Amino acid sequence: MTTTTKNNELNTPPAGAAEMPSPKEACIFLSDYASWLLGCGATCIRIEKNVRRMAGRWNMEPEMTILPSHIHITVWNRDRSHSYSNNVRLHHTGISFDINTRLSKLSWAVADGKTSFAEARREFEEIVRVRPANPWMVWLLASLANMSFCRLFGGDFAAMLIVLCGTLAGYKLKQVMLEDGRDVRFTFFCCAFFSSVIGAAGYVFHWGDTPEIALATSVLYLIPGIPYINSVSDLLDGHYICSFSRFMNAAVLTACLSAGLCGGLLLMNIQWL
């Protein structure tokens, strides 16, 4: 009888226990989740809140350290009798607010009890397989955006056309180089160089009345805005290491695009005065 009871206890876990992961399972899942969230451009405060929200649902307490390229998570069970730690590198997925949004929704679905641990793991695998937007559409929209940018700075029709051509060429080059796995800093340098050479057409051929605006705007599509914004967000939240790291990454890319712009200006021998 005793044996049967024991077997029954082993075979039929208490209600809800099947949905509750062990600290090891939870830790591995949460560290993967956090590394994807960090990689897709989420702020530190969002990563912390999302992870804490899900762990709370599973009756666990997470402690985490977010470093520029790693995440260290320790998950404790509620009575602090058992813990598991994991250290993972961030996934270089590129900025994706779509993944960020889906992962945040997943955290709420788990916290509200709408998704079990097994379902959450399955959904997570689906989310990280989401393909980025059509590159041709992004190429065209980014070029039109930079052209509009030129207009906002007071550029005339000729300047807008020059900027459109410069961005079409530069952004395509960026996509090709990044797909080929080239260094991102070298890519930014080359794209800024090519775009500024094309952007100098107004000066070279005397097209339009605002050649300086065309030249100035031609490289602005490369500005790494999200790292700058995230850097300030992390600063306000007290994540100084991440904030500094994000700022430096963005500053290095800005320096590379400035160097490319300088190279273009020197090559085209632009005379300002």
Next chain:
Amino acid sequence: MTYLFNILQDGFFAAIAAIGFASISNPPRQAYKYCALIAAIGHATRYVLTHNAWGGMNLIGASFIASLAIGLLTVFFAPRAKCPAETFSFPALLPMIPGMYAYRTVEALLLCLTHQEEAAFNHYFYLLAYNGLTCMFIVLSMVVGATVPIFLFKNTSFKATR
């Protein structure tokens, strides 16, 4: 009438710029229209503040107020679009980037390096410092202005995707 046309034109091009730059960061589909709307309102706000009959406001102050408006709108629209507030703030802010100041900073740097005479060097160094500092403070005021509302209304911002 021309003034109104200029404001609408400013908002229109800011909206196109926002949609294009939003596409680079792979936002969810439903986010595009909000990015366009917030960018148009933000940029038009700055236009009105810097071009008005009572004397144009300083660009740094105007950028801060406009980005504060952008930040508040992102917090307001995030729960409706079920997207994190940050999804809208970057594309909406980008049309306000002081590109001409940044360009003039690089230009002044090159001129500094190519002129050895003290008077000319000092003049270009002054331009470098003036444009560089102005650009830096505009960007800083923009980023702080758009981020502060997200932190002030944490409950709304971080429950947007619920």
